[in-house]
Amino acid sequence: MSRFIPTQPRRKRSLAAAIVSMGMVNLSMGIAFPLAALIMARQGAEPGLIGLSAAAQAAPVFLISPIAPWIMRRFGPANVMIGGLLLAGVSFLLIGYYANFFAWFPLRFLLGVAGTLLWATSEAWINALAEDAKRGKIIGIYGASAAAGFALGPTTLVVLGTGVEPFYLGGALMIAAAILVTTADKSRNHFEKTEKSSPMWRLVFVAPAALLVNVFYAAAEESLVTFFPLYAIRSGMAESGSLALLTVAAIGAIVMQPIVGVAADRMNRLGLLIGLVLATMAGYALLPFAVPMLIATGIVLFLVVGLANGIFTLGMVLVGERFRGAELAGASAFTTAMWGTGALIGTPLSGFAMQLWDPHGLVLAVILIFAAYLPFPFIAWVRQQKSRAA
Numbered sequence: 001m002s003r004f005i006p007t008q009p010r011r012k013r014s015l016a017a018a019i020v021s022m023g024m025v026n027l028s029m030g031i032a033f034p035l036a037a038l039i040m041a042r043q044g045a046e047p048g049l050i051g052l053s054a055a056a057q058a059a060p061v062f063l064i065s066p067i068a069p070w071i072m073r074r075f076g077p078a079n080v081m082i083g084g085l086l087l088a089g090v091s092f093l094l095i096g097y098y099a100n101f102f103a104w105f106p107l108r109f110l111l112g113v114a115g116t117l118l119w120a121t122s123e124a125w126i127n128a129l130a131e132d133a134k135r136g137k138i139i140g141i142y143g144a145s146a147a148a149g150f151a152l153g154p155t156t157l158v159v160l161g162t163g164v165e166p167f168y169l170g171g172a173l174m175i176a177a178a179i180l181v182t183t184a185d186k187s188r189n190h191f192e193k194t195e196k197s198s199p200m201w202r203l204v205f206v207a208p209a210a211l212l213v214n215v216f217y218a219a220a221e222e223s224l225v226t227f228f229p230l231y232a233i234r235s236g237m238a239e240s241g242s243l244a245l246l247t248v249a250a251i252g253a254i255v256m257q258p259i260v261g262v263a264a265d266r267m268n269r270l271g272l273l274i275g276l277v278l279a280t281m282a283g284y285a286l287l288p289f290a291v292p293m294l295i296a297t298g299i300v301l302f303l304v305v306g307l308a309n310g311i312f313t314l315g316m317v318l319v320g321e322r323f324r325g326a327e328l329a330g331a332s333a334f335t336t337a338m339w340g341t342g343a344l345i346g347t348p349l350s351g352f353a354m355q356l357w358d359p360h361g362l363v364l365a366v367i368l369i370f371a372a373y374l375p376f377p378f379i380a381w382v383r384q385q386k387s388r389a390a
Contacts, residue, residue, distance in 0.1 A: 011129050014078070018081070018126050019126065021178075025146075027149035027153055027156075028092060028153075030152065031169065032153075032167065034229050036095075037054075040101055047351035048348060048352050051347040052348055055343065056108045058218075058347075059340070060109055061116045063113075065334065065336055075188065076188035078185060081122060081181050084115075084121065096171070123332045125190065135264075135265065135317055135320050136264030139316050140264075140313055141257075144254045157243050191328060203330055204334065207318060207323075211335055213377075214312070219347075223347055223350035223362060228245070228362075229246070231362050234359040235292045236292035237292040245301055249305035264317050269317060270318075270377050270380050276307050276311050277311060277373060281367050281371060285367060287300050308370075319335060353365040
């Protein structure tokens with residue numbers, strides 16, 4: 001069956017709806033993660049328990065990801081996103097209303113169900129709509145939009161405070177995003193099966209560097225977003241300064257991802273990926289020497305988070321480069337599951353690492369996470385070079 005190719009106006013309208021709505025999703029998540037950690041810390045929860053609460057939001061990927069490709073094919077990406085956005089909106093409103101540590105476990109689980117559908121569907125949809133020659137540029141713009149959401153999240157907390165009110169704003173944003181997606185193309189035949197389509201779990205053997213990147217990126221990213229305010233405060237920084245620095249870090253991601261995306265369209269993508277991983281590890285190693293100096297910490301975070309988000313961008317570009325149709329839906333669902341796996345593992349480990357080495361265990365944990373990923377793109381690059389030489 002031939003690949004579905006929408007008309008140019010429908011393509012642009014759908015890309016705009018997907019990219020902007022996911023920016024709004026990430027704004028809400030940029031509010032939720034640090035706000036939940038701060039509220040629970042005020043209620044007396046230890047970092048390990050805060051990490052477990054964050055992990056409850058990641059747990060649904062193991063239930064939803066295996067059926068996400070079928071859901072995308074059955075209902076179409078636009079309709080799936082509308083449903084996921086409405087579920088996320090209700091979850092945010094209930095989290096704000098029931099500001100209780102134990103009530104948040106099931107509510108964050110529901111938010112994780114919505115998030116799994118939203119991230120898997122949006123990434124598959126954007127990759128399906130992107131033209132090969134501009135894939136890196138388009139995904140770089142998508143990444144910048146997502147990072148812009150995270151950048152505005154902590155700033156929102158500085159303006160509105162760290163009570164429960166920002167959760168209500170998150171719910172309103174999700175409902176507004178659902179309305180936006182109703183303007184997109186409702187076609188359902190983006191992810192049709194072919195005779196050669198492989199099951200989702202087998203795809204990892206085809207392109208492990210692309211499909212496993214989210215395990216390690218999410219473990220590091222979710223750890224930083226969840227624990228950096230506590231890390232900075234325990235290093236001698238004010239709460240308002242720690243939240244403002246998360247915004248500075250996200251601005252680095254906004255600036256870097258389009259640059260990385262354009263570079264990915266012009267140079268060896270695996271070589272670029274290896275360089276970004278090494279540079280990210282080096283940047284994190286500098287962080288303890290910068291904190292609690294506000295300007296120095298801001299410069300380090302701007303660079304290191306920008307580079308780390310470039311790793312995510314390249315992973316998504318490599319997925320779109322390698323897979324089509326049903327396999328693209330399966331690969332996107334798999335990378336979303338890997339994101340949840342990384343968040344599920346990373347936040348508790350980083351929280352306990354902070355308890356063992358307060359507070360610098362967070363930095364050591366993040367560096368080790370990226371070091372564990374490095375062999376995958378390196379082996380893929382070596383094989384690529386051998387294949388070209390043959």
